[in-house]
Amino acid sequence: MKVDILVVGAGPSGLAAGIASARGGRGTVWVLERNTESGRKFLFSGSGQCNVTHGGQIADFLNHYGNIKKARFVKPALLSFDNNDLIHFFEQHGVPFLKREDGKIFPKSLKSKDLLNILVAELKEQGGILQTETVVKNVAKINTGFLLTTNRGEFCAKKLILATGGQSFPVTGSQGDGFRFAVQLGHQLVEPKPALTPVIVRDYPFADLSGISFWSAKIEIRRHAQCLKVGQGDVLLTHRGLSGPAILDLSRDMKSGDKLLTAFIPPEKFVSDIFTGKKTLKNVLQQLGLAERFGVRILEMLNIAPNQPVAETNRETRKRLELVLTGYSFVIESLGGWSEAMVTSGGVVLEEVNRQTMESRIVPGLYFCGELLDIDGDTGGYNIQFALSSGFMAGNAVQNCL
Ligand SMILES: Cc1cc2nc3c(=O)[nH]c(=O)nc-3n(C[C@H](O)[C@H](O)[C@H](O)COP(=O)(O)OP(=O)(O)OC[C@H]3O[C@@H](n4cnc5c(N)ncnc54)[C@H](O)[C@@H]3O)c2cc1C
Structure with missing residues (x-):
């Protein structure tokens, strides 16, 4: 199977990357997901209610990713798709939101499923293909782009977006595969560790x-x-x-x-x-x-x-x-270990990724987004906001260079 853009992982970051790269119909976009359905971790988020982002100025978000280096990295993505853009995106599709006293923002229905349905429908609307039950096993760089080996055969693409998430809550499908792919392609990792743990x-x-x-x-x-x-x-x-x-x-x-x-x-x-x-x-x-x-x-x-x-x-x-x-x-x-941690700290080294586009500085045509990167936010909606912001940024950047 030959396509223009392959996205691995259909969590919030991969779905956002798929939507943005499919917009305008410049190329064929496939999102590959190992599970029978997309966004399993997203469905768990906020105890199923989905604390999707936080209120307040986006500048205040920068204090919620651990240190100044991380804040510098997340800033362009958060500014290009901020908390208001996120709310607007879903509201346009008919989902109203509520803000709790502590600033946490949830869909009024308190159902993550309502937001996930919109991401999946929008991907289809833009012409992207969601291919579930497809486990990516290996990733290699070839002359024309990338070659992916999966349980459903081989896939080739000019551009590749890795959105495989971290390693916590492995039952959701995020089992750290993306870390292995990144290393295979020449990237370094900050050692992944369980974070947001009891x-x-x-x-x-x-x-x-x-x-x-x-x-x-x-x-x-x-x-x-x-x-x-x-x-x-x-x-x-x-x-x-x-x-x-x-x-x-x-x-x-x-x-x-x-x-x-x-x-x-x-x-x-x-x-x-x-x-x-x-x-x-x-x-x-x-x-x-x-x-x-x-x-x-x-x-x-x-x-x-x-x-x-x-x-x-x-x-x-x-x-x-x-x-x-x-x-x-x-x-x-x-x-608490991997089965209790809400997120993974560590991941793809930030210095090796262009924070304005999410493109690898080592392998042209390769992009990263979401929790696979060495970014982990506090509780309060900061992780899903980054997953969506970085996914949209990667998708826009890929689409612009087709
Ligand atoms: C219990 C729980 C509650 C949470 N609550 C919140 C919350 O309320 N607010 C918040 O901001 N954050 C919350 N988080 C964190 C948030 O859900 C994650 O940070 C976010 O989902 C990361 O998005 P992602 O797209 O980067 O990765 P993921 O959501 O992990 O998605 C990655 C996808 O890639 C797929 N995949 C992985 N490897 C392969 C492969 N080899 N082949 C094919 N597919 C593959 C996986 O199956 C998965 O669907 C919570 C996390 C947990 C565990």
């Missing part, structure tokens, strides 16, 4: 309290008694440790053995005024926003009676409580 805690005492969450907890990562990074946001107790946006976002900087100093409540809330009246200590902790079962557990751990009236507590008791609630020390046993 944390497994050593000697964890809250397994039975799994499901309890803390609004705006403060987390400090400490390694060898030094503070590495501080973050704030929702934290969730799981049956093995911690999760929730604040933990997931900080996980790219954590490793086994690190301490997580956790303020379950902001220290400024812990003032002596709250220890007045006819309340019990248990009531005070509830008043501070802590779940009753958690408050009772903390008091029991400190050998303090939960029903002790506040009027009978001394300074020392209050100080012990304050220290635990504003600086609880968890030790990381390990980070």
Whole structure:
């Protein structure tokens, strides 16, 4: 089979790349996908509700990809197809959106499927072919372009866009194949690692309290008694440790053995005024926003009676409580693995890719987009936004040079 443009992977980045490269009908475009349907990971996103992007200025997005080098790389793609363009694209196809208080943007229906259907329909509308159940096994550079070996025979193309995603949640089809293809074609990788992962805690005492969450907890990562990074946001107790946006976002900087100093409540809330009246200590902790079962557990751990009236507590008791609630020390046993990580950090080295076009600087005619690149965003819609922005950028660039 000979075509002009081949896209490998029908996740959000590959579908966007397919749409953009098929627009204008300058060449034949095929998108190859191993699964029976496209966008399996996209369907899982935001627990099936799809937090597709974030509100606010696109300039604010740049702080959500880890460091300045990454921010510099993602900037042209995000500016060329920003969060407003994304919303406009789907709204034009009849999907309204809602913005949550925390800035996260979802389709009003809270169904990722509604957005995926539009991407697939638009690819067809532009004349692109979606070929499912096609597993790309090998990729080689040849004189006329690229030769792909698949379970359905060989495919040749003048231009190739790799959009195979990362390696996390391998059940979705993203199993790291693109990393192997990139290396075969001469590219280097930053070692792929699970990112946006929950944390497994050593000697964890809250397994039975799994499901309890803390609004705006403060987390400090400490390694060898030094503070590495501080973050704030929702934290969730799981049956093995911690999760929730604040933990997931900080996980790219954590490793086994690190301490997580956790303020379950902001220290400024812990003032002596709250220890007045006819309340019990248990009531005070509830008043501070802590779940009753958690408050009772903390008091029991400190050998303090939960029903002790506040009027009978001394300074020392209050100080012990304050220290635990504003600086609880968890030790990381390990980070969640590939099956739990929401994204992959690492991937195709950014210096080897033109950030204005997503074209390889090593192999002309080869393009990358989405999570296959050494880009991973925070929770909040930053990953899908980049997947779509970089996919459209790669597709536009390919189409322009046919
Ligand atoms: C549980 C979960 C929830 C998430 N929630 C959100 C969220 O709410 N918001 C957000 O921004 N991000 C979220 N993410 C991350 C986001 O889904 C990904 O960053 C995004 O899907 C990456 O898009 P992509 O197109 O680069 O890769 P993918 O979506 O991984 O797509 C790659 C495609 O390539 C195909 N493929 C791979 N290898 C081959 C091959 N050899 N041959 C043929 N096909 C191949 C795969 O089957 C797959 O369909 C979530 C991730 C997970 C796991």
